[in-house]
Structures are given as structure tokens and as C-alpha cells.
Amino acid sequence: MYTPQELRNITKELRTWIIEMITEAGSGHPGGSLSCIDILSVLWLNEMKEKDRFILSKGHAVPALYAVLSKMGLLAKEELKTLRKINSRLQGHPDRVRLPVLGASTGSMGQGLSVAQGIALGFKIDKKPDSVFCLIGDGESQEGQIWETALSAPKFKLSNLCVILDNNNGQIDGYVSDVMPIEPITDKWRSFGWHVLDIPGHDFEKIIKAFQDARQLKENGGTKPILIVARTIKGKGVSFMENQIDWHGIAPTKEVARKAVEEIEKNG
Numbered sequence: 439m440y441t442p443q444e445l446r447n448i449t450k451e452l453r454t455w456i457i458e459m460i461t462e463a464g465s466g467h468p469g470g471s472l473s474c475i476d477i478l479s480v481l482w483l484n485e486m487k488e489k490d491r492f493i494l495s496k497g498h499a500v501p502a503l504y505a506v507l508s509k510m511g512l513l514a515k516e517e518l519k520t521l522r523k524i525n526s527r528l529q530g531h532p533d534r535v536r537l538p539v540l541g542a543s544t545g546s547m548g549q550g551l552s553v554a555q556g557i558a559l560g561f562k563i564d565k566k567p568d569s570v571f572c573l574i575g576d577g578e579s580q581e582g583q584i585w586e587t588a589l590s591a592p593k594f595k596l597s598n599l600c601v602i603l604d605n606n607n608g609q610i611d612g613y614v615s616d617v618m619p620i621e622p623i624t625d626k627w628r629s630f631g632w633h634v635l636d637i638p639g640h641d642f643e644k645i646i647k648a649f650q651d652a653r654q655l656k657e658n659g660g661t662k663p664i665l666i667v668a669r670t671i672k673g674k675g676v677s678f679m680e681n682q683i684d685w686h687g688i689a690p691t692k693e694v695a696r697k698a699v700e701e702i703e704k705n706g
């Protein structure tokens with residue numbers, strides 16, 4: 439278990455790795471990777487048990503997951519440089535055939551959550567105690583497929599399914615609140631029958647507590663699936679990327695990357 443202070447230091451380093459690997463690749467998604475790295479770090483480094491499954495439904499943010507896996511010793515740091523290269527295990531979206539530690543191959547928005555639900559239902563039928571965690575985006579939440587799972591997981595009483603919504607208010611070509619607002623998002627999921635927690639998504643104490651609460655709800659015999667709405671900042675940690683839609687899906691130049699890394703190292 440890492441303390442919040444240790445996690446703050448670790449994620450500072452992981453943010454620099456995200457920038458470096460996307461720069462080396464010459465393409466990728468810095469904004470949505472930087473918004474979810476704090477959540478992924480707490481989940482993988484502190485919370486998840488060996489047989490739990492994690493599915494990155496917003497698959498384009500996979501550089502953040504590769505960084506965490508590397509920190510855990512599951513990927514060599516050197517291999518991060520192969521992001522998006524032909525024949526690399528580290529594709530621009532998760533490829534579970536090449537890299538089985540990834541819970542599913544994802545990238546088409548909405549699909550990962552359906553897979554997560556299917557696995558959670560399988561665990562339940564087989565009476566396995568393991569949990570399924572799934573990270574979705576707020577732009578992704580505009581997909582009809584997300585709402586099919588929102589509707590069906592409570593019916594199957596999937597208390598072993600914990601979904602985290604990276605609520606950064608950015609999507610590919612604008613602010614979610616302009617393109618197609620999803621608020622009031624907690625009310626919507628609650629009304630579908632989910633247990634909903636609402637937290638600031640870069641506050642380590644709060645993220646740790648949310649996952650502990652989610653685990654307790656399940657262990658105490660809760661019957662509802664759980665949604666953690668994490669209020670995050672797209673591009674978090676690099677001032678000129680924060681809340682800037684342009685940084686959704688472009689790679690920095692080497693010069694800009696150097697500035698970004700300098701800033702992360704200085705401020706965190």
C-alpha cells in the first residue's frame with residue numbers, strides 16, 4: 439500500500455513517462471492519459487488483487503496504463519519506447535492478444551464496459567469472489583452502449599463491477615458540456631440502480647477512500663454495481679495542456695515535451 443504522498447511522487451514520474459512515450463511515438467492521446475493516471479495508479483498499485491480484472495474502456499488512454507504496468511515491473515521501461523510501433527505489444531489501443539495483462543482489447547467507445555459487465559456476470563455465475571474494474575470516459579458516456587450496461591448491470595446485481603468515470607469534460611472535438619451534456623450524471627446512474635460515489639479525481643486521499651468504500655459495499659453483501667464519478671482535469675499536470683481540447687489526440691514535439699516534463703518535475 440502506498441501513502442498519498444508516495445502516490446503523488448510516483449504519478450509525477452508516470453506523467454513524464456506518458457509525455458515521453460507519446461512524443462517518441464509521434465502520435466497518441468496526452469489529455470485523457472494525464473486525467474486518469476492518478477486513478478489508475480491507486481487502482482493498480484494499491485487496490486486491485488491478482489485475480490481482479492481491469493478494462494480500459496477509453497482505450498485511447500492506454501499510455502497511462504502502460505506507465506503503471508511498467509512501474510509495477512510488468513513492462514520494461516525500455517519497452518515504453520515501442521508505443522504504437524509495428525509489432526510492438528504496446529499498441530495505441532489495448533491489444534489483449536499481444537499483452538494478456540490488459541483486461542480486454544478496446545478502443546471503440548462503449549464496448550469495453552459491455553465486456554466488463556460480461557466478465558462480472560461470469561464471475562458471479564461461477565461464484566468467484568473477484569471484482570471487475572472498468573474506466574470509461576465522459577465523451578464515451580454519450581454512446582448508447584454505455585446506457586445498455588447502465589440498465590442491465592443492476593438487473594444482474596453485479597456488485598462485483600466497479601466502474602470509474604473519468605469526468606474531465608473534454609472529448610475529441612469540444613467540451614462534453616457543449617457537444618452533448620451528460621449531467622446530472624450521478625442522478626442518472628443512481629436512478630438506473632447503481633451505487634454512485636462522486637469524488638475529486640486528483641485527490642489521492644479521496645480516490646483511496648472511494649475504492650475502500652466500494653470494496654466494503656461489495657464485502658458487506660451489497661447488491662448494486664458501483665460507479666465512481668471522478669471529477670478530473672484533462673491534461674492534468676501540464677498547464678498548457680490542461681482543459682485544452684487540442685491536446686486530446688496530438689503528440690508534443692520534442693521541444694514542447696521537454697517543457698512539459700520540466701513543468702511536471704517542478705510542480706507535480
Ligand SMILES: Cc1ncc(C[n+]2csc(CCOP(=O)(O)OP(=O)(O)O)c2C)c(N)n1
Pocket residue numbers: 467469470471473496498499545546547548574575576577578579604606608609610672686
Ligand atoms: C465508437 C467510436 N467512435 C469514435 C471514436 C474516436 N474517439 C476516440 S477518443 C474519442 C473521444 C473520447 O472522449 P472521452 O471519452 O471523454 O475521453 P477522454 O476525454 O478521457 O480522452 C473519440 C470520439 C472511437 N474511439 N470509438
Ligand SMILES: [Mg+2]
Pocket residue numbers: 470575576577578604605606607608609
Ligand atoms: Mg473526456
